[in-house]
Amino acid sequence: MQPTGVPAGWEAYGDEKQERVGFFTDTSVCIGCKACEVACKEWNLVPEDGLVWTGESYDNTSTLGANSWRHVAFVEQRKPLHVPSEPEPGQTEDGGRGDGDALRWLMSSDVCKHCTHAACLDVCPTGSLFRTEFGTVVVQEDICNGCGYCVPACPFGVLDKRDIASDRPGSMGHKPDLPASLGTKEDGRVWKCTLCYDRLKGGHEPACAKACPTKSIQFGPLDELRERADARLAKLSDEGWNGAQLYGRDPGDGVGGFGAFFLLLDDPEVYGLPPDPVVTTKHVGAMWENMATAAAVLVVGVAAAFLGGRG
């Protein structure tokens, strides 16, 4: 295992290593507009995901998947937005805010967490999944062979294989123009949020964060985002918001903290998120380390034989 809070593979970039970046999604200002979902698809040419009406409030995306890298969850609750407080004289029970018996409609834009300890990356046998110089986790579409090992490894169910677009029920057969570099590669590969790896390389913020009308999705250096989130939580707590909590901010959690973490207004499971995610390959790291050492010994021996001979 790497030391807590530092993603494996990232240090190896040496001089090319960039500041670790991520998302802080502040759901207390999310208006549920889904601009993030569309911005992601427009930029990353993600196919349309089927025209299925779900009846799950205003959510017709339902889950993250190969064809939905952002997903806005909608939770309708009979719960006041603020914690009922002791009424002062002359005030109503909710401290004069007037929302004592109000409804709440929680909205939250979910995304790949870009875990500090990412099981998907650990189990990928092809080297398709990798840690970028920005500390993010990306599937390389030119490497992935669709083996699918990463799919069950993810504690959040983010990783998903893409079917052929026209085979999906409800699909209108819309296929994006795939980049030429992919050639004729059959799909069936695994796709997920790249944190707009190509945009990062060009110095642009990810498409979803750029579009977000209320800056519910904030992009930036992870350390800075964590500070911002702490300040935000303190403010909301002061204001008596009901259930405000950070999710995935703590580097000491089961996945070493998320690269994309959240401020929620209720417990994670209310939003369909695992309350206490743990990296599924907790013990696999050491195993790979041993195997790698064995392989290295072999390689060094062979190489020495060849290269030494030419010295």
Added chain:
Amino acid sequence: MPSLGTSFGRGGATDFQQDLQNSDCIVIMGSNMAENHPVGFQWVMEARERGAKVIHVDPRFTRTSAMATKWVGIRAGSDIAFLGGIVNYILQNDLHFEEYVKHYTNAPVIIEDTYVDTEELDGLFAGWDPEEGKYDSSQWRYEGMETHGAAGQREEGFSPKGEQSGHGGHGGGLHHGEPPSEDPDLRHPRCVFQILKRHYQRYTPELVADTCGCSVEDFLYVAEALAQNSGRERTSAFCYAVGWTQHTVGVQYIRTAAIVQQLLGNIGRPGGGIVALRGHASIQGSTDIPTLFNILPGYLPMPHAEYYGGFDNFMAANTSPTGWWGHFKAYWVSLMKAYFGEHATEDNSWLFPRLPRIDEDNSAYWTLGQMLEGKVKGYVVAGENPVVGNANGKAHRLGLSKLDWLVVRDVVEIETASFWYDSPEIESGELKTGEIGTEVFFLPAATHTEKDGSFTNTQRLLQWHWQATEPKLDCRSELWFYFHLGRMIKQRLQDSEEERDALVKALRWEYPTHSQIQEPSAEAVLAEISGWEIGSGTFLDGYPKLRDDGSTACGCWIYSGVYKDGINQAARKRPHWEQTYVAPEWAWAWPDNRRILYNRASADPDGNPWSERKKFVWWNGEKWTGLDTPDFEETKPPDYVPPDGAEAEDAIAGDHPFVMQADGRSWLYVPQGLEDGPLPTHYEPHESPFGNTLYSQRANPRRQQNQLAEDPSNPVDGEPGAELYPYVVTTYRLTEHHTAGGMTRSVPYLAELQPAMFCEVSPELAAEAGLEHGGWATIYSARSAIEARVLVTDRIPPITVHGRTTHQVGLPYHWGSRLLSSGDSANDLMHMTLDPNVHIQEVKAATCGIRPGRRPRGKALPEFVAGIREQAHARRETAPKAEPADVRETTA
């Protein structure tokens, strides 16, 4: 927007979106801003983060409510009762901003004793003519004022109305801009302030709660929040949209908010105002430079057939002696010079005798009625999908089937283009393709990325968009289509000696073109809109430069200056981080690039800021200065008193900020310009399950009804048969779609986000009607029946009104029979009874029935609808006439 126009002088939002961040309290009502203006909503969120109260008053708990600090649920169609209650609360508790009200509004003005209030006439104002079904508004005038007709030189019976009055209370006959009789102490029983007090005295918190279905506490919360957040140190803003306009008394909804904001002193000040949130990219622009029957660019009236007089009469009738409308002739003559060039001369009265004349109503719904009678032969539809977007889609489709020819221009094949082979009436057999004689041309349109041009946004800002790519194959801009169509028609008529063709021959129709397809230059058109001096060719820098002698040409006087110095001011794109938050160098706002209208009111009568916190525009001892272009003559001092005989803007005193009004004040009470009364009063919607507790006059007596067989009404409260349509129905948009869907149901990434037509109902209604979440429901009215998936939600709770509980059915209206996501159209259920001022349909509150399951198919559908309707109407006919009010209600 006659409501804002008659109240303040200009028919546009008084504030700009970014300024909402400075509000201390924002009331969003008649709007679902977070869903329908999500990016503008960021400024509301900024205010909320700064501690402002954000209040959403709406029948549904929406994504806007979810962000608000307070949501108050009310019954659709009851907003005037709610707002009137706020007016009463302010007046009963002396919470009005006294100095503002005394100096800047018409509160002190004494009204003629001919005026009688609805409180005395049981829901009617003075001047009601039951024969004509109209008001004689001369009975509402200022005391001692001359009227148009009395001056002898006016066109008989002429009075500005509709959009035309939407731009400035003309209020002719004022001497030196001052009303003849005033009581500065606001005590005279016939002064506006006292009339207002009496008019709203019964709008108590209890009456509001009983009428709107909210609690007394929730109502008081809103009233108190507004009062506490207004005054010298604080300001409150209102945001509204079509949730207010689309009613048979819609103009008066907005008027009520205008009264609240005047009493609280929130107009013309930062963080204050009334922000009209408009729904299309250039819907403000299409009123300013109208594609509307009754006005010409800049809210100049189209000449009327019935009230025809000569040119001089027309000028006299429209020229106000005082205020900026005093220069009416300069605006008019400059427009005629832009239209007809050297052919328009003083000798031929600038071609006035040849201009076409309009009738009382030639609006879209009137045209549909003519179409159904076979009187309309040809119809061109450009960028609109009326069979989905307008009330009573079926009537529209039947209308189109009676045309000789139809041209539809759009980017995709919308339902309006396909009515003849793919529509509910084809399915039901009411229309048969082989029997429809309409010749249909579908012409593919260019998108905004394929052409240059300007949109006028919701805050009166003209913003230029540049062409990015060439339109492909047959795709063309509207600019191309109408320019070349005009060119071809002119060619055909160039040798005609017919009288009727003289105006076409005189038309100035030369614009430079570019690219292979001969696209006309949009900038050349913008230059003509802005105007120039004919002799020198100098571009005008604003409307004060316009002349009435034919020496200037200007296509829209309120846009004059948008091409000043020969530079496209709308295309200015200086980044916001290089400017103040007002951002005066980003694009160009009418008039004169002002961002907050009437901003002289941000200073006190002496010209000093009301407070440091709300400083915006002030008098520095020599001139008006501040963060914005002052909406006042730059060097007119605050203590300026107009001399005797002063005219036009010279007749407006230095402490009167509403410079478009003849008396320089905002109008709490509107003595002329509105069809249905000088003050807003609560009426029930045309279709409502409830009676009016205030008066026996149930609905707006002046509402515009029709006699079309295709547009029957549901029986209403008190009428037998009403129980067959027991629920309130309201329509709306979703973030994920746009209006009638042509621009979103065609886009995979949007269609998938809201892929099906659905209805929103409460768990209580679901239980009562046997509806199952996720299943299907059939919703019906006397017009039609549609089906929708059922979304059961607490967000549209039952309401208790007059002690009776009923339910509301929510319907998004984006769907039609085609494109990637298709479904039944909510508007098929809606009727075509209209607001009398602006001819807008009432789709925000009507009645319906609902039952589980899918609707009948084929010919069983019209049979099902007719079956219930006949049952209802049979009950009505066998019962004694219940509502005496009916007798005096009118049809247009």
Added chain:
Amino acid sequence: MALAKLLASWPVVRQLQQGDPLGLGPAVQSRRSRSLVPRVDEAEHVVQSICPYCAVGCGQLVYVKDGEITHVEGDPASPISRGRLCPKGQATKSYAQSPLREYKVKYRRPYGNAWEELELDAAMEMIADRIVETRAATWQAKTEEGKPANRTMAIGNLGGATLDNEENYLIKKLLTALGIVQVENQARI
């Protein structure tokens, strides 16, 4: 040194060389990943535009390459939108490139059962003819009371709220000169 190059590209060697023994980072970065360039940086030109949907008036940047839009995103310079867009505005490229977009004129003759093809020029001539003929046949010089009318009540025009000011200007100007008074748009809706 073909062999050395081959060897150096062997992942395990890369893993060791780059201090990435587990092959989780740079060692497994593909050539494509290494050379990725965001397509906004490859655009031939960028055009400042305004969103065509609601009336908020958000600024848009339209990126173009080879005569096609490659991306649309918010214009950060706009004081109204500050670079942000809603789902509709953000879908502008997909709207302009909709799979349902029509590129050719379609014509349906009276009582016809199907669309037919028609050249754009021919369609324009036919529409000009229809207007001239209908107008002549239905011209009202005077009202029934004998007052001047100067109009035809048999032709109407609908649309404008989604169009440019310049387009609305030409519509109203042309139709007023033609005596067509039934000019309406969605401002009422």
